[in-house]
Amino acid sequence: MRYILASNSPRRRELLKKVIPEFEIIPAVGEEKTGSSSPAEIVEELSFQKASEIFHKILTDTDDNFVVIGADTVVSYNHRVLGKPVDETHAHQMLRMLSGQTHKVYTGVTIFIMADKKSEHFTFSECTDVYVSELSEGEIADYIKSGECMDKAGAYGIQGEFSRFITGIDGDYFNVVGLPVSRLYRELKARDII
């Protein structure tokens, strides 16, 4: 089977390898839009748009079987949904908001499948609670200087230097990094796609 990841994120690429050893990368380029305000709905909708774009692009080129995987991640705290920061001031605001609090990370995944000229798709999302210790202004400033925060929802990466500020999580760790590895494995396995 031909597998395609519709994302350019190096983190998602590493995580998908834990489930599917070999796949292609064709990042979605369209601007995703959502009218939803619930974080689970937002990530499900955006993952659908990414996977759908690449699925329909490939469909015009081939009669073979293939699977497209799209994913999207947001941070949710106190009824606010945080995507990637637009600049360092924005990153600073986000990190100050998350300091000493518990927030939720949602990743939505959509799978499009073309098998024997029949297509189908399904979507799911996972939520993980994340506990952040109290951050001093100096710690926030140092972390922003590290350059890790700019391309990440909520302005932090759990797998990098920010790990020293994560006192614990409840749920799938890899869901916070950007792909719910265990759920994805079970969903694909249940449908005999891997």
Added chain:
Amino acid sequence: MRYILASNSPRRRELLKKVIPEFEIIPAVGEEKTGSSSPAEIVEELSFQKASEIFHKILTDTDDNFVVIGADTVVSYNHRVLGKPVDETHAHQMLRMLSGQTHKVYTGVTIFIMADKKSEHFTFSECTDVYVSELSEGEIADYIKSGECMDKAGAYGIQGEFSRFITGIDGDYFNVVGLPVSRLYRELKARDII
């Protein structure tokens, strides 16, 4: 300050970098022994023995200030403590035991400090709950074939291929990998060691 990690584990080395950018590695070689049966006591005792061995070895060579960090990890399930498997059959037994269940991972850490000719040490441990999905005999056999399990407590590595079977955790993810990064950062920071 001179920092020394008393462990040869490549995973602990990677994790310690998240807290201390530069340190030496001098692995403890003595055989650790414990008379304890509580997992928290076991990992605290064994981490103490590792750090103590290296602390006293360095003490004979230097009058400088230095810090030694020792750590030990075990898996605990249903009143049994699991270390590293002795062979593949043992690994198979361990994984079959953990299948479809929640187990606990304990990591103990001991820090020895020599500062201005005064020495002190302290020890702590962290516990993380880990949820494992139902594993088929085929999944266990394939995982053992991957070669990942032999040098790891409980016969699995959460960060590798086994991640597809971890449906979630409650606590610090890095504690399961082998070092409670956030707790270690806070304990060192509180004592002005970093």
